[in-house]
Amino acid sequence: MVFYLVSIFIVAFIALYALMAVWAERKVSAYMQNRLGPMETGKFGLFQTFADIIKLIQKEDIVPTAADKALFFIAPVLVFLSVFMGFAALPVTYGYISSDISLGVFYLLAVVSIEVVGILMAGWSSNNKYALLGSVRSVAQIISYEIPAVIAVLSVVMLCGSLNLQDITMQQGIYAADPIYFLGIWKVNAVGGFPAWHIFQAPHLLIAFFIYFTASLAECNRAPFDIPEAESEIVAGFHIEYSGFKFAALFLAEYAMMFLVSMIAVVLFLGGWNTPLPNIGSLALADWTSGVAWGVFWIIGKSMVMVLIQMWVRWTFPRFRMDQLMSFCWKVLIPVSFGCMLISAIWKLAVI
């Protein structure tokens, strides 16, 4: 029963979140450019995206004559599904995870990769040169950037000794069973809060976190890695021929993907549903702000902050060129992430 309730809650939450995130993105970009963004629909334009989605659903579902009809239909479903399947293995709060599988991290990385197939399908079946170019770029980019992301994740997993995301989260707060150390020197089991997070447990995990964050931007096809959707070059990339509900599904999946990678980053590096507030002497902030409801609040709150940072990055940096993108991935991120993994191995043997 709880399983179904939580599943429905997650789907409803993600749909609502995606609408609000689109609105937030428009607002963030507007504020950065001295504009106001949507203002007319509701207070501060809050209902703008609701009006947009109603319009999208009403629209005629156009399928290009030359398109591969079956693939054209399957592609958005596949993209949408692959993103939503990822949420199954993520811990929602203390003691609750929808699918408590011992290979959680592996499952997540695998399921998120399916999105690439959907994007390639969308680009190929549209029978449009821009769509094909966009999807080819997207595939090249996502597959390349998955390597540093996975290696960065591995350096966490090596320290934890577990692939279960709930176990990984448990080791980053006051509920940890094993001794945990801030920077490998100060035992913080009783303190909890942000010093117990993985990025502070070992200094190289901070670098691993930045590598994962950068690679996750590329996996979401977001600026500065948005050449698959580069508006000024190839119009909209792989989803150029999509309209109506299918486009809405692709759009929703894109924003859900942002949330998913943010949530993965939060679970692996930023303490998951653990509180960021530490116990300071008799001021037991961590004890007061831990629990089932607090857990939901913290994990969603932290993920939202990460999504906001993604938007911030998007509206700050210009787009990479294809060769810059690839050389940055293969010549910088991958060697550094391998270095992180090596340090993790040494850290595991020498420090803890």
Added chain:
Amino acid sequence: MGNADHIKRNNWLQRLTGLWRGMLLTLSYTIRRGKRKNAGPKSDQYFEQVQGTVTLQYPHEKLPVPENGRYQLHVEIDDCIVCDLCAKICPVDCIDIISIKSVEDMGKTSDGTTKRLHAAKFDIDMGKCMFCGLCTIVCPTECIIMTDEYDRSFSDPKELIYPFSFMTEAEAEEKRAALAKSEAEKKAAKEAALKAAQEAKKKAEDQ
């Protein structure tokens, strides 16, 4: 501004701080936001809007315009002597006037000019108007003026033709009939006078 020359190719620290400076810049723009000041062209700060929001939420807020702004035309029809000068000088022929001579006393305009013509029709087509202001210059009674109103939108282009004389067709017909009657009377009186004069002349000749 030559920044690229200063950054050495392999100076990753400089690159990272550069990225961070960019992030801080956009953040500062996000935070440092004031409402747009409705300054208007008279203000000293009119050209200094680099900081804060630039968006003007137009129908809700407007920049102030001078009171003597030269935008849409307005006709004070009580002061109009229907001389047709404005319609004649208009380069785009956007003013359409039909005049009827008056028979009774029409009074005077506010500057003391005697009015002798009814305006049966005084239409200005704002869709054609090019806002040159020539009509306001030639007007002898200064009844046609440009106002500070610049925004009126319509869904039907016919609504852009602003009527300033609200004389109905029946009234115009009445005025025309009155004019025709008075002219006929005048003509009859003139003929009668002429006849009387001729008769008087004839009588005198006979005598």
